[in-house]
Amino acid sequence: MEQTGFVEALNEGRKDFTCIIIDTVSLPGADLEGVDFEEAAFVNVDLHGANLSGANLQRTDLSGTNLEGADLSGADLREANLEEVRFLGANLQRANLAKASLWCANLQGADLREANLEGADLRETDLRRTNLRGTKLSGAALWCANLQGADLRGANLEGAALRGADLRKTDLRGANLSRANLSGAKLDGASR
Numbered sequence: 001m002e003q004t005g006f007v008e009a010l011n012e013g014r015k016d017f018t019c020i021i022i023d024t025v026s027l028p029g030a031d032l033e034g035v036d037f038e039e040a041a042f043v044n045v046d047l048h049g050a051n052l053s054g055a056n057l058q059r060t061d062l063s064g065t066n067l068e069g070a071d072l073s074g075a076d077l078r079e080a081n082l083e084e085v086r087f088l089g090a091n092l093q094r095a096n097l098a099k100a101s102l103w104c105a106n107l108q109g110a111d112l113r114e115a116n117l118e119g120a121d122l123r124e125t126d127l128r129r130t131n132l133r134g135t136k137l138s139g140a141a142l143w144c145a146n147l148q149g150a151d152l153r154g155a156n157l158e159g160a161a162l163r164g165a166d167l168r169k170t171d172l173r174g175a176n177l178s179r180a181n182l183s184g185a186k187l188d189g190a191s192r
Contacts (some may be wrong), residue, residue: 003027048086138176 001009008028010083018038034054034182039113041061043135044159051153052075061081067119068086073093080100101121108140111131119139124185129149138158161181169189 037112 001020001022004026006017006022006026008031013088015034016036017040017097018036019039019040020135021043024044025042027050028046029049029051030047030053032047032055036056037060038056038058039060040057042063042065044064045062046066047070048066050064050067050070052114053065053071053073055075057072057075057077057080058081061076062085063081063083063185064085066171067090068088069090070087071091072095073091075092075095077095077097078186080097082100082102082105084095085102085105087105087110090107090110091176092107092110092112092115093135095112095116096116097120098116099119100117102125103121104124105122106126107130108126108128109130110127112135114134115132116136117140118136119140120137121141122145125142125145127145127147130147131151132147132155133151134154136156137160138156140141140157140160142160142162142165144164144166147170148166149169150167151171152175153171155172156176157180158176159179161169162185164184165182166186167190168185168186170191171173172192175192
């Protein structure tokens with residue numbers, strides 16, 4: 001579905017876009033609250049500043065999408081392909097990203113408080129200055145992830161793979177690191 005058809009469907013009040021391909025769409029600041037995009041695919045899509053709070057994005061392919069400054073609070077992104085997505089400054093509070101693939105995504109400065117990232121693939125992801133307070137990261141793969149200056153207070157990192165991760169100046173007070181693999185991780189200036 002191209003931009004014209006997609007915008008027309010939205011204007012008509014359509015909320016169900018399951019299993020469709022959305023191609024070459026630029027809708028900065030669009031209101032997509034509660035829209036159902038389950039198993040959809042986004043190609044060349046710019047949704048920076050969009051409101052996707054409460055949206056269903058389960059198993060959706062959003063790889064390479066621009067979601068900078070977008071509101072995805074409470075969104076369901078379980079098992080979604082979020083590889084190389086730009087989430088800079090995005091609001092992902094209480095979002096469900098369990099088992100999602102965020103390989104090489106940029107979440108710099110994003111708010112992920114109380115989000116569920118259990119079993120998520122966050123390898124080589126940029127999480128600098130990200131708010132991960134109270135986030136569930138048990139079993140997550142964070143190999144070589146950059147978490148410099150991130151707030152991980154009260155986060156659950158039980159069994160997480162943090163091999164080679166950059167945790168310098170990270171706030172880990174109250175974080176659960178039991179069974180976490182920290183081999184080769186940079187911990188200079190991290191507070192516990």
